[in-house]
Amino acid sequence: MFRLPYNKFQKAVEIITLVLILCQIVYCAVFYPQLPSKIPTHFNFAGEIDGWGGKSSILVLLAATIGLYIMLTVTLFFPRLWNVPVKITDQNRGVVFKYVINMVLWDKLLIVGCFFYMTYCSVSSVAMGWWFTPFLLISVLGVTFYYTIKLFLIR
Known part of the structure; x- marks a missing residue:
């Protein structure tokens, strides 16, 4: 286990994600x-409210946000366990690590942002909108596919 150094861009994305988590906690x-x-407590695929629960269920959303953030962060401490589509060599190690770190950081930001929006919708009792589920799926999977393709193209 070791800590990979972040560049300025990666630090900025991490800070934005942490600020979103803090905003969700304060909210x-x-x-x-x-x-x-x-x-x-539940929204259908169209983003309409279709389930209700006690007010303490908002804490479950908050715990899920923090839990997902922690799990994704911990994965960055174990690069030897990453399943990447290329053999990691001394020559490509820096680029592979950069791509994987960027992918995880972007996915963390998107997931935390979406969970904050779900919290807002639950607290405000407003529908999320039809666009939310497609946005979540396309954005998170899009980031993952983008960096996976970049990893495949490493020579």
């Missing part, structure tokens, strides 16, 4: 006392 803390006893 939940500020609005929790004012929440009604039942809040939206």
